[in-house]
Amino acid sequence: xxxxxxxxxxxxxxxxxxxxxxxxxxxxxxxxxxxxxxxxxxxxxxxxxxxxxxxxxxxxxxxxxxxxxxxxxxxxxxxxxxxxxxxxxxxxxxxxxxxxxxxxxxxxxxxxxxxxxxxxxxxxxxxxxxxxxxxxxxxxxxxxxxxxxxxxxxxxxxxxxxxxxxxxxxxxxxxxxxxxxxxxxxxxxxxxxxxxxxxxxxxxxxxxxxxxxxxxxxxxxxxxxx
Amino acid sequence: xxxxxxxxxxxxxxxxxxxxxxxxxxxxxxxxxxxxxxxxxxxxxxxxxxxxxxxxxxxxxxxxxxxxxxxxxxxxxxxxxxxxxxxxxxxxxxxxxxxxxxxxxxxxxxxxxxxxxxxxxxxxxxxxxxxxxxxxxxxxxxxxxxxxxxxxxxxxxxxxxxxxxxxxxxxxxxxxxxxxxxxxxxxxxxxxxxxxxxxxxxxxxxxxxxxxxxxxxxxxxxxxxx
DNA sequence: CGTGCGTTTGAGTGAATTCAACGGCTGTGG
DNA sequence: CCACAGCCGTTGAATTCACTCAAACGCACG
Numbered sequence: 001x002x003x004x005x006x007x008x009x010x011x012x013x014x015x016x017x018x019x020x021x022x023x024x025x026x027x028x029x030x031x032x033x034x035x036x037x038x039x040x041x042x043x044x045x046x047x048x049x050x051x052x053x054x055x056x057x058x059x060x061x062x063x064x065x066x067x068x069x070x071x072x073x074x075x076x077x078x079x080x081x082x083x084x085x086x087x088x089x090x091x092x093x094x095x096x097x098x099x100x101x102x103x104x105x106x107x108x109x110x111x112x113x114x115x116x117x118x119x120x121x122x123x124x125x126x127x128x129x130x131x132x133x134x135x136x137x138x139x140x141x142x143x144x145x146x147x148x149x150x151x152x153x154x155x156x157x158x159x160x161x162x163x164x165x166x167x168x169x170x171x172x173x174x175x176x177x178x179x180x181x182x183x184x185x186x187x188x189x190x191x192x193x194x195x196x197x198x199x200x201x202x203x204x205x206x207x208x209x210x211x212x213x214x215x216x217x218x219x220x221x222x223x224x225x226x
Numbered sequence: 227x228x229x230x231x232x233x234x235x236x237x238x239x240x241x242x243x244x245x246x247x248x249x250x251x252x253x254x255x256x257x258x259x260x261x262x263x264x265x266x267x268x269x270x271x272x273x274x275x276x277x278x279x280x281x282x283x284x285x286x287x288x289x290x291x292x293x294x295x296x297x298x299x300x301x302x303x304x305x306x307x308x309x310x311x312x313x314x315x316x317x318x319x320x321x322x323x324x325x326x327x328x329x330x331x332x333x334x335x336x337x338x339x340x341x342x343x344x345x346x347x348x349x350x351x352x353x354x355x356x357x358x359x360x361x362x363x364x365x366x367x368x369x370x371x372x373x374x375x376x377x378x379x380x381x382x383x384x385x386x387x388x389x390x391x392x393x394x395x396x397x398x399x400x401x402x403x404x405x406x407x408x409x410x411x412x413x414x415x416x417x418x419x420x421x422x423x424x425x426x427x428x429x430x431x432x433x434x435x436x437x438x439x440x441x442x443x444x445x446x447x448x449x450x451x452x
Numbered sequence: 453c454g455t456g457c458g459t460t461t462g463a464g465t466g467a468a469t470t471c472a473a474c475g476g477c478t479g480t481g482g
Numbered sequence: 483c484c485a486c487a488g489c490c491g492t493t494g495a496a497t498t499c500a501c502t503c504a505a506a507c508g509c510a511c512g
Contacts, residue, residue: 143369
């Protein structure tokens with residue numbers, strides 16, 4: 001079911017980090033401003049929020065659900081740069097055109113803000129600019145961590161790191177809900193779907209995790225040590 | 227370690243893929259401010275500029291030479307996130323501690339600015355904050371491009387992309403000077419030194435490039451097609 | 453109770469790594 | 483000026499890990 005249903009119109013802008021960014025002190029003002037200036041929209045699972053190459057007209061915040069930002073390569077491959085979880089901002093950038101696409105991994109509730117509105121507000125209120133800066137830096141930290149992950153690590157290390165990152169943002173750290181498909185995970189970690197699957201079962205065989213269906217992972221022991 | 231001669235440079239240096247960021251319109255103010263507030267320093271080849279985990283006290287701009295920013299992993303591996311070329315800024319971030327190290331690839335002339343000084347200036351002058359934001363966004367674009375590169379591409383594609391990015395920042399696009407070692411390139415592309423070497427000679431066998439010593443590459447034909 | 457998609461599992465292949473040795477440039481000291 | 487040492491880069495051989503191709507499984511949905 002590929003079908004959009006973005007109340008209003010399709011969207012906007014480049015994204016943020018690697019696996020989300022939680023709200024924090026300096027961003028409270030930004031967060032609040034987005035809510036004030038923005039409008040709530042609903043997006044269906046797998047719907048496109050904005051496409052690579054489109055003009056950047058809006059910024060977004062995830063209220064509920066999960067969003068993926070990805071690049072489609074000439075050879076048909078897809079690279080998922082990051083997943084956005086509730087509380088994360090994405091689409092904030094400077095370019096006139098989106099460098100990547102954003103798509104809903106699950107049904108989503110988003111807040112959408114006109115780029116022009118946010119820019120106008122940030123001119124009046126310098127602290128907004130500082131908040132955006134802080135937000136962007138944190139996105140960059142995560143992106144950098146992802147570069148390190150993709151650099152020279154085994155399939156097992158990648159999957160473990162991925163699960164750990166997810167678990168850190170979950171309420172119940174010992175039970176990880178995977179909102180995305182194996183294909184999504186593979187495209188994020190630079191692996192194939194088969195390798196992700198094999199690695200998961202390998203982790204189960206080792207005794208690190210227990211698979212409860214394909215979308216739920218129970219973590220044995222307290223921690224996923226590398 | 228102190229050495230001046232920081233003439234205001236004309237705005238040049240377009241930037242490229244995953245290699246640094248060149249000054250542009252919105253950053254001119256930032257660029258100029260750095261020169262005003264900062265002091266010139268010289269750094270020897272392979273010297274450490276700052277280390278992972280150290281408190282963030284300064285920001286830097288490359289005047290001449292090349293800098294690498296890298297992360298050292300527990301297992302001893304090193305991941306080079308990016309190379310900074312003349313005109314590029316680095317070390318700008320929000321955290322109290324550096325998430326990565328910076329080292330001189332060649333002898334370098336840098337401009338160093340106290341973090342506190344820049345922050346104070348940016349409070350007085352909102353346009354500085356906006357300039358930093360723009361600068362950071364561009365860094366992020368490059369980082370994102372690098373993630374895509376590392377995701378799922380062959381050694382040949384990685385090396386070609388790397389050479390292309392370098393050539394785009396070179397005065398003579400058809401002659402690429404490599405300031406860094408094979409090990410540096412390998413750690414940047416997520417490959418081994420042997421694979422980088424083999425791929426280079428392979429490119430030469432194909433007829434795409436000519437190696438003129440290990441640090442100079444002549445590009446045959448006009449373009450390095452993917 | 454089928455149908456279809458996503459996931460798992462299997463077998464074989466291939467690209468990049470590891471291990472190992474050689475070659476060549478640079479800089480230093482005789 | 484030449485000889486040598488040390489480092490960096492290249493090349494070779496064998497191995498390994500992830501990929502490709504292919505088929506079976508299982509769960510959700512109609």
